[in-house]
Amino acid sequence: MQMTVLPYIFVSLVGGIGKLKRSTASLIFSRAGVIMLLLWLLALVLVALMPLSFPFVETASFFSTSIIEPTAPIDYFKLYIPSNPFESMASGYVPAMVVFSIAMGLALIGMEGENKHHIVTVMHTFGEIFSKITQALVKVLPIGIFAMSASAAGTMGVDEFASMQVYLISYFALCLLLAFWILPWIIASFTPVTFAQALRISKSSVVTAFATGNIFIVIPVIVEECKQIMREHDSLSDDAETLIEILVPIAFTFPNIGKLTVILFVLFAGWFNGTPVELSAIPSLSVSGLLSLFGSVYVAIPFMLDLVHLPQDLFQLFVMSGFITGKFNSIAAVMNLFALTLLTVALFEKRLSLRPPQLIKMSLGVAGSVLITIVICRIGMGLFIHSPEITSGVIANMQVADKVPTLVKKQFPVVGQTPSSPIATIKMIRERGVLKVGYIPSNVPFSYYNNAGQLVGFDSAMASKLAEDLGVKVEFIPFDKDQLSAALKAGFFDVAMSGLAMDIAQMDKLSYTEPVLKLNLAIATKDHNVTSFKSAQSIMEMQNTTIAYVEHSDIIKEAKAFYPNLKFVQIDGYKNFFRQKGDKYDAVVISAEAGSAWSLFFPGYGIAILENKVQYPVAYAVAQDNQSLLNYINNWQKLRKVDGHQDRLYDYWMLGKGASEVKPRWSIIRDVLHWVE
Known part of the structure; x- marks a missing residue:
């Protein structure tokens, strides 16, 4: 499943960004880009806070020779700077590959003529080829997941299964908090759309995405619902309608909040392994995780585990839990697309509200809800999930x-x-x-x-x-x-x-x-x-x-x-x-x-x-x-x-x-x- 991921990242970013018109690209990156970055930042902060909900467990282990082995320092230059793009691809430096692909796509925007058309066509063709390969591999994917899950289930003890509940409960709480409270509240605070309306227009998309675990099939629904709700508030010009039609598909190709939530697994893996990720490593993990999530989570998770020096074997736990966690991150992803689209349109139509009382109320409400969620999860898991x-x-x-x-x-x-x-x-x-x-x-x-x-x-x-x-x-x-x-x-x-x-x-x-x-x-x-x-x-x-x-x-x-x-x-x-x-x-x-x-x-x-x-x-x-x-x-x-x-x-x-x-x-x-x- 991983063999097409890195090439697909390259062709999809180059082709997707390169085919944009200069005016459209400027609009998206200057307005939607800023909003997207702020939403990413919000999600990364919440993910970093969620380990506070993990119950305290006193653990100890026999001496291991791994604790005295020298730890190779992270080469941030190679990680983020594609001085040799081919080396970055061969070595699996996903962030550097993403940076190179975006740079190439931006350069392609400024080109005119048949050459640009040919390159975009080639990239699109390669994307279709990789998509067909992936679709063929998906047919045997259940066998692999079943085998990995059976292996993990057959070798894990009762205590380890109990520990997995910590990840699942905290993950569910994070996704539900984002989808049904924080993101709708942000929409209601900055746009003409109310909190109740935000939940109402997203209901069918959220249910479909949760049932199927597929966000792509609800993109048309998201586009139409965003148009309809903005019409109800007289905030939809012809240009804004076009913006929605362009923005939603393009935003889909970028990492969404639902995808970012999987970084929580890496933090859980540190807790589970008895070697929690240090506070100083979280910023690097967040940025690297964000860039690596331009591709598949099945590439990003092993990459992040290696980044914070955690055993690659823990990846099996992620695969085993992916069937259910994928449904929950889908609903967070859908609500992320709604929030990004409505906020961008409101900014474009000059209907974005920045009233200080409303901002203070929203900030206190979000902070309070996060605190309450963490405390309830910490106390609840501490009572019902016992230490080994x-x-x-x-x-x-x-x-x-x-x-x-x-x-x-x-x-x-x-x-x-x-x-x-x-x-x-x-x-x-x-x-x-x-x-x-x-x-x-x-x-x-x-x-x-x-x-x-x-x-x-x-x-x-x-x-x-x-x-x-x-x-x-x-x-x-x-x-x-x-x-x-x-x-x-x-x-x-x-x-x-x-x-x-x-x-x-x-x-x-x-x-x-x-x-x-x-x-x-x-x-x-x-x-x-x-x-x-x-x-x-x-x-x-x-x-x-x-x-x-x-x-x-x-x-x-x-x-x-x-x-x-x-x-x-x-x-x-x-x-x-x-x-x-x-x-x-x-x-x-x-x-x-x-x-x-x-x-x-x-x-x-x-x-x-x-x-x-x-x-x-x-x-x-x-x-x-x-x-x-x-x-x-x-x-x-x-x-x-x-x-x-x-x-x-x-x-x-x-x-x-x-x-x-x-x-x-x-x-x-x-x-x-x-x-x-």
Whole structure:
């Protein structure tokens, strides 16, 4: 369905604009053009406001590598300026293509003679060819839509279907508000036509467009109804009648308000995906969306999703909902044509009313109606559309797959009080039959207790696998990080495996293995503060802000010098930040991987990746003189990296792959006929 869209945009704009007479073009672009721009602006503002009606949902997710991947900045020059029209078409830069097509059409207006006639004829012929291709493709379109809808319906969960209601309800409210309140009120405020008359003359066109989802078939009706109502008010000269006959078909080829409303889907997609479109990106999205909507919505939506870095897979949701949303945007489009035509004719006939009291009344009425609509939708959807299940249940029920005899101690050994043991080599560990592993409690997702009271986590799983490969049992002993070197020297445990950041200050007191992972430094803070921590400039402007940290003393030292406006406070563990009472700490320095895991327990918090992306290594630690164990773990770790075992644990504990059981949807074949398991 998309293969004819870009060529059709070109030929229809060039041919449609180029065939206009200079006087007609001047009239349309100087008068109707201004009114059209104002109506577009009104629609874009309302679309930008509608996400305020979306219910608040606390969401959190496992760490994703996509959040640390560099985001390519938008090249606005290529997006809007067709320096190479062929590149713009090949690369799908729809706005640049539209600009070029309009420029070519305007240039064609100024031409005379047979050459112009031939070009316009060719463009018209190509338009008919593309139209025939599209009509042929439409015959198989229902099959494609059915397949995409069936795929989406078969893979979406109940919670996702509930979320789709948010888009449908807000979209219906927006279209109905525009069609039956705002646009008729604008007509009544500026033209001789009353509010009731505006609704009356548009009734048959609106009903037909809603029933068929086709605006084109009601164009003759719109023309005749506009003529009739202007005659009733003695505002229809011969020139005005001609203007209506020309204006309605030409306006039909431009994006209407009904089409612009689909931009709301992109804003919904951001909410649905848990990454709302930032306020600063909305102007760019609106302008780019407007220009891309000169073509098909099926080209515009993927383009806009890509523009704001949202997954292209969400396009299937748009297709699935298009059958019903198309009917509602049709009624908004019809009323848009009525408003544009009547306002332009009133301006042409010098019957346009600009009385300040009427303008104030209309402005307050429109603003009040928008506010009431948003509040009612927000409250209503908040009451009846429930949030998905709390994600903490997923991470709190994760388990270590490798089952080896395990003993977990919760009592911290104390240097000088707890009896020490000799530092154990590999040979001594095998003879003893137990691998003693140090861990930090509540160090999500490396070592923490699940709902069953079991010690789990990435490093707990790695330790269990190490013990299994050694052929011994595993015993976990808790430790405080500031006592790590002393605890290893005292032989309380053989190796510390608990997301340890390699610390330069500790390197002369213990031995680190080769890095196990490279983690990404980030800031964890309340959801509403996340954006503020994404740029160095906004951090520099903060006042009375306290940043907590657990480790990374060398990085914090540099940060103190660079951000003298911030107060840095060291805390014992990350749980002290996330479980704090009040707002003692505004944010905490943490890895993005660990911060994402903590946000599953506390969905009110989010992660901000620093502008200057910083990575740091985590490793395991053994006593300084335990070269035998150090060599074994280094070689063992290399093996487990190569055979993919470590990657599987990373995918499970960090990325959450396989963490929650995906239950198959109810199926007649499986659940009734029992043909498959």
